[in-house]
Structure formats: C-alpha cells, structure tokens
Amino acid sequence: MAQDHHNVKAFVPLTFGYNYRVGAWMEKYLDGLSEKKILGVKCPSCGKVTVPPRSVCGACFTKPEQWVEVPPEGELRTFTVGRVKVAAGEIKDADEPYVIGMIKLDGADSLLSATVKGIDPDNLKPGIRLKAVFSDEPKGTTADLSYFEPVE
Amino acid sequence: MTMSRNVAIVGWKQTKHTACSEVCRERMLYELIKEFYADLGITKDEVDTMVLNSNDFQDGRTISEVYPVSWVGAFNKDQTKVDADGSDAVLYALMRILSGNYDTALIISYAMGGSEFRNQAIMNYTLDPIYERQRGIINELSASALQANAYMLAHGLTENQLAAYAAKNLKNAAKNPFALRQMADATPEAVLESKPYYSPLHELHGYPATDGACVMLLASEEKAGQWTDKPVWIRGTGSCQDTYYFGDRDLVKVDALRKAAQSAYAMAGVSNPAEEIDAAEIHSSFVSQEPIFAEAMGLFPEGSGGKVIDEGLSLIGGKLCVNASGGPQGANPFTTTGLIRVAEAAAQLTGKAGDMQHPDSKKAVAHGQTGICGQHNTVFVLSTEL
Amino acid sequence: MRDVGIVSVGYNGRFVAKRPDINMPEMIQAAVENALSKTNLKFTDIDAFVEGNMPTFEGVNYPSLWFSEHLGAVGKPVMRISTGGTTGMSAFHSAYYHVASGLYDTVMVVGWEKHDEGDVQVGLAGIVLPEAFSLMQNFGPDLSDPSGAGLGGGSTGGASYQATSYISKSGGSVEHIDKMAAQARSNAALNPYAHLQFPGCTAADIAKTPITSYPLRFGHTCPASCGACVMILTTREKAAKASDHVAWVKALANATTDATTGNLVDGQITDPAEQAHCRMIAKKAYEMAGIEDPMKEVQVVEVYDGFAHQELMWPERLFLIPEGKGPEYLDRGALAIDGEMPVNPSGGVVSTNAIGASALVRVAEAALQVMGTAEGGHQVPRKVKNAVAHGWGGLFQFVTVTILGDQPRS
Numbered sequence: 001m002a003q004d005h006h007n008v009k010a011f012v013p014l015t016f017g018y019n020y021r022v023g024a025w026m027e028k029y030l031d032g033l034s035e036k037k038i039l040g041v042k043c044p045s046c047g048k049v050t051v052p053p054r055s056v057c058g059a060c061f062t063k064p065e066q067w068v069e070v071p072p073e074g075e076l077r078t079f080t081v082g083r084v085k086v087a088a089g090e091i092k093d094a095d096e097p098y099v100i101g102m103i104k105l106d107g108a109d110s111l112l113s114a115t116v117k118g119i120d121p122d123n124l125k126p127g128i129r130l131k132a133v134f135s136d137e138p139k140g141t142t143a144d145l146s147y148f149e150p151v152e
Numbered sequence: 153m154t155m156s157r158n159v160a161i162v163g164w165k166q167t168k169h170t171a172c173s174e175v176c177r178e179r180m181l182y183e184l185i186k187e188f189y190a191d192l193g194i195t196k197d198e199v200d201t202m203v204l205n206s207n208d209f210q211d212g213r214t215i216s217e218v219y220p221v222s223w224v225g226a227f228n229k230d231q232t233k234v235d236a237d238g239s240d241a242v243l244y245a246l247m248r249i250l251s252g253n254y255d256t257a258l259i260i261s262y263a264m265g266g267s268e269f270r271n272q273a274i275m276n277y278t279l280d281p282i283y284e285r286q287r288g289i290i291n292e293l294s295a296s297a298l299q300a301n302a303y304m305l306a307h308g309l310t311e312n313q314l315a316a317y318a319a320k321n322l323k324n325a326a327k328n329p330f331a332l333r334q335m336a337d338a339t340p341e342a343v344l345e346s347k348p349y350y351s352p353l354h355e356l357h358g359y360p361a362t363d364g365a366c367v368m369l370l371a372s373e374e375k376a377g378q379w380t381d382k383p384v385w386i387r388g389t390g391s392c393q394d395t396y397y398f399g400d401r402d403l404v405k406v407d408a409l410r411k412a413a414q415s416a417y418a419m420a421g422v423s424n425p426a427e428e429i430d431a432a433e434i435h436s437s438f439v440s441q442e443p444i445f446a447e448a449m450g451l452f453p454e455g456s457g458g459k460v461i462d463e464g465l466s467l468i469g470g471k472l473c474v475n476a477s478g479g480p481q482g483a484n485p486f487t488t489t490g491l492i493r494v495a496e497a498a499a500q501l502t503g504k505a506g507d508m509q510h511p512d513s514k515k516a517v518a519h520g521q522t523g524i525c526g527q528h529n530t531v532f533v534l535s536t537e538l
Numbered sequence: 539m540r541d542v543g544i545v546s547v548g549y550n551g552r553f554v555a556k557r558p559d560i561n562m563p564e565m566i567q568a569a570v571e572n573a574l575s576k577t578n579l580k581f582t583d584i585d586a587f588v589e590g591n592m593p594t595f596e597g598v599n600y601p602s603l604w605f606s607e608h609l610g611a612v613g614k615p616v617m618r619i620s621t622g623g624t625t626g627m628s629a630f631h632s633a634y635y636h637v638a639s640g641l642y643d644t645v646m647v648v649g650w651e652k653h654d655e656g657d658v659q660v661g662l663a664g665i666v667l668p669e670a671f672s673l674m675q676n677f678g679p680d681l682s683d684p685s686g687a688g689l690g691g692g693s694t695g696g697a698s699y700q701a702t703s704y705i706s707k708s709g710g711s712v713e714h715i716d717k718m719a720a721q722a723r724s725n726a727a728l729n730p731y732a733h734l735q736f737p738g739c740t741a742a743d744i745a746k747t748p749i750t751s752y753p754l755r756f757g758h759t760c761p762a763s764c765g766a767c768v769m770i771l772t773t774r775e776k777a778a779k780a781s782d783h784v785a786w787v788k789a790l791a792n793a794t795t796d797a798t799t800g801n802l803v804d805g806q807i808t809d810p811a812e813q814a815h816c817r818m819i820a821k822k823a824y825e826m827a828g829i830e831d832p833m834k835e836v837q838v839v840e841v842y843d844g845f846a847h848q849e850l851m852w853p854e855r856l857f858l859i860p861e862g863k864g865p866e867y868l869d870r871g872a873l874a875i876d877g878e879m880p881v882n883p884s885g886g887v888v889s890t891n892a893i894g895a896s897a898l899v900r901v902a903e904a905a906l907q908v909m910g911t912a913e914g915g916h917q918v919p920r921k922v923k924n925a926v927a928h929g930w931g932g933l934f935q936f937v938t939v940t941i942l943g944d945q946p947r948s
Contacts, residue, residue, distance in 0.1 A: 058606060083349065230819075393614065523603045
C-alpha cells in the first residue's frame, strides 16, 4: 500500500467554461422543439431523413437543406431500464427506475433515443407505438422534447 | 492489398494493472520500459521510432506526453502520439515500418483510468457537446445497454447467458497475472447480483477503472530475429469508423467492425475466419459486445451468442477462444486496452499465455475500439507463419 | 519507398477570432469541401483520414468521432493524432505514412481548432496541471487591441526566456522582434486566409503594444484563431489525375527533448534557444531529401513562430540562414517575400494560430509555394524547388520538419 506521504492531493481551482456554437441546423431543430415540432433534414441525393438534423448526409456528403417536419410518433425498437444516473462522471443510484428507448420515428430514417414514460418496465417490448410529449414552457433547449409515452 | 514488407511483433510487456498505481505514471512507464528492454536484450538506440498512446482527457493533462517522453526514452528520438485506442497506435507503428523508413517501432501506452478522473466523466466528454451531452440520455452505460438489449431482442440471448459471458471472463482474468478484477469462482448469479446499471447490464458486465501501461516492439522481417525466435507476424489489418450519430448506426451489425475485419482478413488471406482463427482478443468494454463484435468479425455465426456460451465454444480449449485474458472485464486501462488485446493475442500465438494458454494457437485476431458501442474499430490478424 | 504527393490544400475560409455562425463539425466540413473542390476527386476517393487538434481547448474528447460524416469518412479509417503545437505536422506525417506504407493510396489530413468555443487559459494551464500550477501565465485581460485577437499559443514565460537567450546570442534587440512581427503581419495582409492582417504594419506599430513578459510584447504574440486546414496526399500514380498541382514530400523528421521548465523553482538548466535537436533533425531531413546546401537549394521556409523572435531563430536552427545572422538578414530584407530566404510569406503562426492547424498550415503554405498557387500576393517570386516547413510544441521540446519539393524523391 502506498504510504500517505507518497500521494499528493492537488486541488486545482479551475473552472472550465466552454461556450458551444450549436450551428444553423441545430438552431432550427431547437426552434422546432420549442414549437412542439420534430424537424429533420432530407438528403437531396439519397432521400434519407435524419434527426437530429445536421449539415451533411454522411452517406452522400451532400449538404441537406430540405427540412421535413417529422410526425412526433413512432415505434419502440429497443430499450433499457436505468437504475443509475451518470452525473459528473459519477454513477449514482436513480431515485426510481426509468426507461430509455430507441424510437423509429414515422417520418425519419434515424432512430431517436429518448426517455419513455407510462410503460411498466415488465411490459416493454418492441413495436409499442409512442408519441412525443413536449414541454409547455419551452426554453429552446433539447429538454423541450421531454419524453415519449404510449399512444392510447 | 498485400503488405510491402513483413512486420512482426517481437516483444511486449504490461504492468500488473491496479485500481490506483503505487507510483506516478512516469515511474510506471520508466520501470516498464527498462524491464522490457532488459528482457528483450535491446537498447534504446535500436528503437528507430516511437508511437506513444494516451488520452489527454483521461490523463487530465493537455499534451499528456510532455513529461512521459523523457521517461520512456524518447529523448532525441522520432516520436509521435496517437490520441485514440492503442490499436490505432499499433497500426501507425506498422505503417512506419511498412514505409521502409524504419525497421523497428515501439508502441507505449498508458492510462491512469483508476486513480484519475472517473471514466464516465471522460466518456461524457466523448459525446458531442451540443446534442447528446445536453440531453443526458446517452452515456457509455445506457448506450451499451441499448446495444445489448437490441442483440438480445434480435437473437434471443438470455440474461443468464449474458451473465455467463461475464463469469467466463472474470474466471479467465483470475488466471491472468496482470488483470485487476479477478474472480476465480465467478458465476452468472454473482454477476446478476452485482449493482444493476441499465438493464440488462450490471457492474460486473462492465470493466474496472484501471491504471496500467503496456509496451510493444514491432520489427521488420530483416531484424525480427535479433530479439525473438517466435515472431508474431501481422498478416492483415483493417480500421473503420462508423457515423457518430447513435440513431443512425446498426448497433447489432456494427458495420464498421464488419468492414475493418473484412479488410484484415482479405490482406491475411483468411477466407473462413470461423474455421481459420484459433483465438481472439476483443475490446468489449461491456461483455454484451463480445458476441456482437465476434459475430461482426465472422468468428461465430450471426445470432449464435447463446449457443456459443452454452456449449463453451469460446472457452480456453474451446473451438475459438475469446478473451482468454479476461478481456476488459479483467482490466481496462482506457486507451491502453486495445494494445493489450494485441499483446494478449501475441501471447497466445507464442505459447506465452501461461494458465490462459489456448492450445495450438496459430492464427489470432486482435480488436480495439474507440468511442462508444464500436463506432471506431481497428482489427489485426496475427499469425505464427508468413 | 513510395513517393507521396500533396494534391490539394484547403481552408474553411479565413482564420478569424470568432465564428459564431458555425459549429466545429461544420467548420471541418467547409475545409474538406474546399480541399476536394481543388481536385478531380470525389469524397469516396479518399481511402483514409487523419485528424488532429488539441482537444482540451474545445472540451470534446476524440472529436474526430463526431466529425465522421462531416469529413466524408463514414466507413473509412480515421486516425487521431495529438502532439501539442506540432499536432498539425504530426498529423501530416501520419497521413504521409498512411500512403508511404502502401496500405492506403489517397489520404486526407485535417488540422483545426475553434478557440472561440473554449477557454485558452484552461487548455494551456492543463499542460503542466497539476505539477506546476504556478507556470500558468497571465496573458493580461486587455483584449481590446484593433484586431480583436485573443492570446494563445504557448507559455509566454518560457518563450520570453528563449527570446532573451536568442537576442543575446545573435546580437539582436527587442526592436528586431518588433520589426519581425511587423513583417509577419504585413505578409499576412497578402494572405487572404490569415487572421491578423495589417497591411503596411511597421515596427513602431508593434512597439506601441505593451510588454507582456520581457522582451515579448503583446504584438509579438500569436492570436487564438478559429479555422481548419485540410490537405490531400496521394501516390505518384494517382497524383496527376487528381490535380494539376502537386508538391512532393521529400523528407520528414521529428524529435523530442526534455520538457523545458527552466523557470520552475527546481531550475532545470536548459536553454530553449539552443534547440540542438532541431539542428539534428534538420540535418536528417536534408539528407533524406538529398539537399546538400540548404541555403542555396531551399527557396522558402515556413516556421512555427508562436512568438515573433522565433521567425529569426528557427531559420538559423534549420541551417537556412547562418547562425546568429537572423537580425542582420532581417535588417537587409533577406527574409522578405522577395528576399533571398523568404520566411513565413503566409504571415506565420504569429498572424494565425488555430493551434491544431498551425503546424499543418506550415506544410500547406510550403506546398502552395511549391505549387505556385499561394493567393493574394504572398507567393514568392522565385520558382520554388524545395520548401521547408517546421513546427514546435509542448514545453519547447517537440520539433518536426517536413521538406517538400517540385520533384518526387525518387
């Protein structure tokens, strides 16, 4: 075992302040969320609709500029029940289990990962139809798309 | 595509991995390299070029090699640093020798993944800052769980079978003198009783936070015989990166790994990996990635994960031994893990794997990944013969 | 040994202090599009990619993973190289080896930094964190100079020690550093991509800026720039089809020495103006390139001058001007674009410093000179047969050199 004086703890009081540009595509996506819309872009070459939208279609190296409003509904493909949360790198117990799903949105070729509420974890299975729930007090952040829940 | 020269792995050495190293990283590297050079009977003047490997974020230092360069003997030498998985450092060292500019290349990799920053903090920095990091939904644990579940849904692998993979590796690690997490009596039950993370994954499906280092020397055919009578030939290699966006990747097929492996096999003249490969060392950060990656590399039939573990096909002594070393479940010093996979595969081929020895190993595959859920993969096919 | 040629140099646009309109991957994409547009290549023709930056500046780990699509690299190999200030050239060397190895034919390399999104202080302090927290230099809060530039690119403390030693060895003065910085910023005005462009900049203009750490002034110091540089390398067989302009890689060399922390309490005695290992690798590079008399056979050099005195020092350590003659050559105009040994016609790092790009830009600018396609008036008038590009980094310890020429090595 290392003796105490062989280790030095150095508390370095630095605050990292990063200020990220989201870029034009993400800006429009976030604006869409605040209006309770999921926006994707369509590649002019292969026609794929991707969410979240970005300035390039990876398969074709085009710059997609055609915007598509993707219906906020889709099908659960895979899922997991989280019993921990990762915060500042620490793995902490979650207050209660929560569900994360990968959802195939009806109008998009991408899967969207999202929190899923309103389903008993024991009843999770692929194919369940889900719809998006948006915040009523949007802040223009990704949190404006709050979670998905089963379509009645 | 064939290689212009034949290049061999002529030696390697790793530290006994720990949760918190007794010595600072510089001393850890210094002692490792000094012992390695002494074991091999090589002087630092005979090392033509050096490829260092560390991750600035995990190291907590910008330009993490600023001090280590002196301690690894890179003074006045040609050196560089790969800031990704160690398997890419092996690829770069290989390319330096293939160019004909060098005959020997040293790869040295380390990570203080146990004693420094939390691994999950570093993985969080690996996410893009404007979308995934903001949402806080995808992290290495939840992503790996989604991938595991996708495979289980597609191919019927059960929780017990998945836990059996973890138990296999933890038992293998108990035979590995360098591993950190060793459980000679590991059982699927013990794995399922460990702390649940995101279903189906528990703590013991994952990896321990590890401090460790590994060094390896590559040499051209002309020089390899100076340091070993059992050169391990790098017969093929492939590297491939998928899209970053998590929802646009097939987590079960892992197309990028498929492609990297195909490139390596084509170069090595391997047409039926399931039959021609004897052993594999796979960088499966979570054990759910073991069947997924093995199948993407054509080592076992698609969807056969349950059968493989039930019938012991991937055990030491089985049909195609996977992770005799215990893999990352035994020790995962972050970016060094990929280099260790190459070293452990080489150990199998040279009969130096001690209690982990899989008999009659002549061809092996080693794999390393960078990122989450196999976005970026580098694969090597190694052989005792040319 | 395979001949490797550079067939394209691309930039995302002019290097500037801030790009609030685009995010990091979009900046990369613009540079990739620009580089491809100068060739007959499609993005699918690129066999492998190399990416380099200093990741702590933006707080994104392995950013090349995020840029997969924006590079056009989905389904391709992407290697990450990060070696401090030399990153761009180390990445270039990796791209060279990708081709020279025979494993890949056409390789794209990108070096970049987006300083406006990060915290330069943090990135720089992190070099010695936590061993010597006191080494973190205070660059001064006054960012209201006319260029709107921020400070970046190295430890001013160590550089001032280097500058003092260099001045005393070469018989120069602070005024020479003022003059060199002025020439750099004037050259930059002839480079449409450079950050700090001051047409007609004089030594007196530079001398108005405050001393930050004697003898270095604010005006002697590089900015923190946003931008990306992309280059495409390929084989001899494919070069002619890819582009009308090729610059051939004739030599590359690299070495490190101990970290220079001479201004720490424990006082290692190293003279950062000596750079013995730079002399060593310069000799190796010239030998590899078949250059016997560098002063006669090399027509232009791009050195990594995070601080203006380095534009005088490095050419001496690279044997392109006689030892100790930097100030004298500057005084008689020998280092100007139309001089006998043009140094940094691009304006150098002291005019443009996106750290991950800077050492790559040295190679890019050397390539443009060989190709004869440097824009805006910074192309040297003589035909360039050989061009030297240089980079340094870390704690004054890493040094790399690349030599390009108008003929392949073989």
